[in-house]
Amino acid sequence: MKILLFFPPWTRKLGWYLLIPSFLAGLYCIFTDFEVDFLKLPMFAVYQDQFMGHSSYFSLIEDNLTMELIGICYVLGLLFTGFSKLQIEDEFTIQMRYNALMWSTLMSCFLLGFTLLFFYGTGFFICMIFNMISIPTIYVLRFSYLIHRSNSSAE
Numbered sequence: 001m002k003i004l005l006f007f008p009p010w011t012r013k014l015g016w017y018l019l020i021p022s023f024l025a026g027l028y029c030i031f032t033d034f035e036v037d038f039l040k041l042p043m044f045a046v047y048q049d050q051f052m053g054h055s056s057y058f059s060l061i062e063d064n065l066t067m068e069l070i071g072i073c074y075v076l077g078l079l080f081t082g083f084s085k086l087q088i089e090d091e092f093t094i095q096m097r098y099n100a101l102m103w104s105t106l107m108s109c110f111l112l113g114f115t116l117l118f119f120y121g122t123g124f125f126i127c128m129i130f131n132m133i134s135i136p137t138i139y140v141l142r143f144s145y146l147i148h149r150s151n152s153s154a155e
Helices: 011-032 066-082 091-118 122-132 134-154
Strands: 040-049 055-064
Touching (some): 011 066, 055 066, 066 134, 091 122, 091 134, 122 134
Antiparallel strands (some): 040 055
């Protein structure tokens, strides 16, 4: 079976090199409010809503791009890690991919329900932001675990 939708196998390692540092940098920036000074730039915004202010459409705003760059590196790391072709891509690997995708979707729905029931206000908004990346994050973790477990049982 020929699969054309995956990245080359070498991108898996690149994905981990992007994923782990961006995850740690993101945690650091979230908990310390760290921003890189030279990344404060005028940016084009399709929509901007200021707290207790006016809304604007299609305007230039001043924004610090620290978290945006970390987020882009994190998402690219998830894409490269989760969707790079393995050396041996067979039906068993496809089954593990489907298992990881199903598992990550169910866990994300559970987290969404938990968030809807128990978080309110700004905490709800923050949880929803994290829920946007929960499916690919859980998918990569679950698929990596399944590969590791499969390789351990084969030895």
